[in-house]
Amino acid sequence: MAGVEIRQIVKRFGDVEVIHGINLDIRDGEFVVFVGPSGCGKSTLLRMIAGLESTTGGDILIGDTRVNELPPRARDIAMVFQDYALYPHKSVFENMAFGLRLRKTPEADIQARVKEAAAILRIDHLLERKPRQLSGGQRQRVAMGRSIVRNPKCFLFDEPLSNLDAQLRNEMRTEIKKLHARLGKTIIYVTHDQVEAMTLADRIAVLSGGRVMQYATPDEIYHRPAAKFVAGFTGSPAMNFLRGTLAAGAERFDAGTVQIVLPKSLSSAARARVGQAVELGIRPEDIAIAGDLQNYATATVAASVVVLEPLGAETLVTLRIGEQEVVCRTRPDVSAQPGQTVEARLRLDKLHLFDATNGVALRS
Amino acid sequence: MKSWLDRLRDPSERTLGVILLSPAFALLALIVVYPIGKLFYNSFFDMRLSGGQGSKWIGWQNYADMIKDGAFWDATWNTVLITLITVPGALVVGLALALLANLPFKRQWPVRLALLLPWALPLAFAGLIWAWFFHTEYGFINDVWVRMGGEPRMWLLSPVSAFAAICIAIIWKSSSFMALILLAGLQMIPKSLYEAAEVDGASRWQQFWQITVPMLMPSIVVALIFRTITALQTFDIPYTMTKGGPGNATETLAMYIHKTTIDYLDVGFGSTLAVGMFVLSMILTAAYLRHISRQESA
Ligand SMILES: Nc1ncnc2c1ncn2[C@@H]1O[C@H](COP(=O)(O)OP(=O)(O)OP(=O)(O)O)[C@@H](O)[C@H]1O
Ligand SMILES: [Mg+2]
Numbered sequence: 001m002a003g004v005e006i007r008q009i010v011k012r013f014g015d016v017e018v019i020h021g022i023n024l025d026i027r028d029g030e031f032v033v034f035v036g037p038s039g040c041g042k043s044t045l046l047r048m049i050a051g052l053e054s055t056t057g058g059d060i061l062i063g064d065t066r067v068n069e070l071p072p073r074a075r076d077i078a079m080v081f082q083d084y085a086l087y088p089h090k091s092v093f094e095n096m097a098f099g100l101r102l103r104k105t106p107e108a109d110i111q112a113r114v115k116e117a118a119a120i121l122r123i124d125h126l127l128e129r130k131p132r133q134l135s136g137g138q139r140q141r142v143a144m145g146r147s148i149v150r151n152p153k154c155f156l157f158d159e160p161l162s163n164l165d166a167q168l169r170n171e172m173r174t175e176i177k178k179l180h181a182r183l184g185k186t187i188i189y190v191t192h193d194q195v196e197a198m199t200l201a202d203r204i205a206v207l208s209g210g211r212v213m214q215y216a217t218p219d220e221i222y223h224r225p226a227a228k229f230v231a232g233f234t235g236s237p238a239m240n241f242l243r244g245t246l247a248a249g250a251e252r253f254d255a256g257t258v259q260i261v262l263p264k265s266l267s268s269a270a271r272a273r274v275g276q277a278v279e280l281g282i283r284p285e286d287i288a289i290a291g292d293l294q295n296y297a298t299a300t301v302a303a304s305v306v307v308l309e310p311l312g313a314e315t316l317v318t319l320r321i322g323e324q325e326v327v328c329r330t331r332p333d334v335s336a337q338p339g340q341t342v343e344a345r346l347r348l349d350k351l352h353l354f355d356a357t358n359g360v361a362l363r364s
Numbered sequence: 365m366k367s368w369l370d371r372l373r374d375p376s377e378r379t380l381g382v383i384l385l386s387p388a389f390a391l392l393a394l395i396v397v398y399p400i401g402k403l404f405y406n407s408f409f410d411m412r413l414s415g416g417q418g419s420k421w422i423g424w425q426n427y428a429d430m431i432k433d434g435a436f437w438d439a440t441w442n443t444v445l446i447t448l449i450t451v452p453g454a455l456v457v458g459l460a461l462a463l464l465a466n467l468p469f470k471r472q473w474p475v476r477l478a479l480l481l482p483w484a485l486p487l488a489f490a491g492l493i494w495a496w497f498f499h500t501e502y503g504f505i506n507d508v509w510v511r512m513g514g515e516p517r518m519w520l521l522s523p524v525s526a527f528a529a530i531c532i533a534i535i536w537k538s539s540s541f542m543a544l545i546l547l548a549g550l551q552m553i554p555k556s557l558y559e560a561a562e563v564d565g566a567s568r569w570q571q572f573w574q575i576t577v578p579m580l581m582p583s584i585v586v587a588l589i590f591r592t593i594t595a596l597q598t599f600d601i602p603y604t605m606t607k608g609g610p611g612n613a614t615e616t617l618a619m620y621i622h623k624t625t626i627d628y629l630d631v632g633f634g635s636t637l638a639v640g641m642f643v644l645s646m647i648l649t650a651a652y653l654r655h656i657s658r659q660e661s662a
């Protein structure tokens with residue numbers, strides 16, 4: 001068993017508290033992604049798990065052992081750094097072999113394990129080179145190779161792809177996913193890219209300001225966001241929000257002249273907030289202006305087209321509803337023109353309500 | 365074929381380069397090439413300013429004299445010995461100081477200041493401080509020595525201890541310069557390398573040998589070159605501490621040249637000795653440079 005358990009973790013730098021009591025429980029073999037905006041404490045949390053940063057409070061357990069006081073080398077983890085941190089004066093082979101040599105692994109064993117890892121990562125032809133003779137993507141592979149040869153209990157990745165160009169990033173993302181399937185080891189992965197988080201993770205921890213906003217599967221995060229922050233962080237373009245109030249016993253959402261009758265489940269969850277300010281959330285793909293979404297229960301509102309952004313496979317249409325703007329994802333052959341008035345249909349089962357003051361999702 | 369005036373008006377990149385560099389070249393020629401050339405020239409003359417008989421071309425005679433001159437070889441040996449002892453000595457002490465100064469102190473400047481101080485002191489002043497340290501009656505060393513139950517000793521009057529005292533003074537003086545260069549090098553090493561090594565399982569000691577030393581090598585080589593060249597020119601510290609004594613046990617090549625030229629006014633022979641020292645410096649510098657270029661191509 002080599003899960004990771006984080007209990008009430010607190011981190012202070014001097015007088016500044018940057019992590020405020022986080023609880024997470026990561027199962028053995030699970031791929032968990034920490035995602036959040038810059039400065040939310042993702043790296044700090046990861047570095048505390050690695051032992052590169054001390055903990056101010058709380059406990060960290062790796063595979064049932066409390067590791068708070070253990071140095072990194074005694075935690076049986078491997079880490080891939082954002083800048084790769086390859087040893088510039090050592091060859092690729094020696095970079096990968098370093099950890100094994102320090103553990104006095106027999107030479108034949110070192111040879112076998114480095115060669116195996118190099119073959120998996122397709123860098124076997126680069127073993128004699130120095131890091132400065134490699135491309136960014138190759139360095140990235142070496143950094144991963146260095147972590148897998150040691151066969152640790154747990155892998156920690158801190159934004160490993162952020163220094164690569166878009167195409168290489170997609171490629172390496174797939175590689176990492178394959179690697180996880182192959183090794184079956186626990187991986188904790190830090191990124192600020194929601195696409196990486198959604199595609200890689202078994203579970204995502206969305207962080208903001210040193211707190212966990214939601215810890216759930218990508219599907220859950222996307223479809224049942226626990227807070228406005230989470231909803232606004234996932235999806236591209238992000239979820240639309242309409243500010244308004246709850247009226248008529250929470251059965252109706254009013255935003256100026258726009259009125260939307262809420263489905264039963266939502267209005268019952270929001271009953272306590274009648275008359276209060278809320279935000280209605282809806283994703284771009286759950287709004288239709290052409291003949292889409294015919295098979296779903298929808299609410300219809302009047303809208304005017306502001307701008308069209310054709311992306312090839314789809315077109316993004318910015319609509320004005322009342323005083324506010326939303327983005328809608330449509331088929332590329334949509335016949336709308338800027339300035340035109342259209343009927344926008346919002347899928348009722350995909351509406352989200354958030355408390356306007358603290359951003360918490362209202363649901364049953 | 366364009367006239368040079370035309371070229372000046374619309375210079376190609378190459379011509380422009382030559383034009384822009386020429387003042388610097390002229391200055392270099394004036395302050396480097398001319399004195400060295402003059403030195404070589406003088407070394408072929410019998411030029412004794414004490415006799416008042418003018419200078420006389422004597423070909424290689426001065427060089428023949430130099431090779432037969434025991435005092436020249438003694439001074440050369442002393443210089444080389446000082447270099448062999450104080451350069452590695454200053455490297456070790458300087459590295460230790462640099463590592464110390466690189467520790468994450470709350471306030472960096474007192475540490476840096478303490479590092480800079482010996483470097484900022486004039487050489488002759490450093491020599492005087494250490495001469496006092498080793499003084500037979502008033503010196504700090506003898507004070508400690510006597511308290512520990514020893515007999516007061518005349519440190520600077522016995523060849524071996526005088527030599528050792530001079531080496532200690534030079535190491536003290538020059539290790540702060542070493543430390544400054546090495547500190548700059550240390551700060552260039554990315555922190556993540558140490559973190560990666562720590563995760564890989566390296567102890568502090570292993571991190572030092574596997575990360576710090578190899579990453580610091582370029583700075584070490586530069587510091588060694590500078591230090592070696594200045595060590596070969598050692599003058600002030602032995603001059604103020606012992607004046608080359610006892611006898612000429614601590615006389616360096618630079619001191620011997622000084623004595624020959626300034627005290628004995630023998631400019632011709634003095635120039636020849638200076639050429640000898642120049643050649644010695646060039647050999648060592650060339651050796652270092654070869655080492656560097658080999659490292660770079662490796
Ligand atoms: N050594 C430190 N001393 C003081 N404050 C620090 C230190 N390291 C990080 N912080 C602070 O802690 C907070 C979290 O930093 P952290 O590096 O964990 O953010 P992050 O989520 O990884 O951001 P990014 O996406 O930019 O890498 C930030 O506000 C940062 O300023
Ligand atoms: Mg970070």
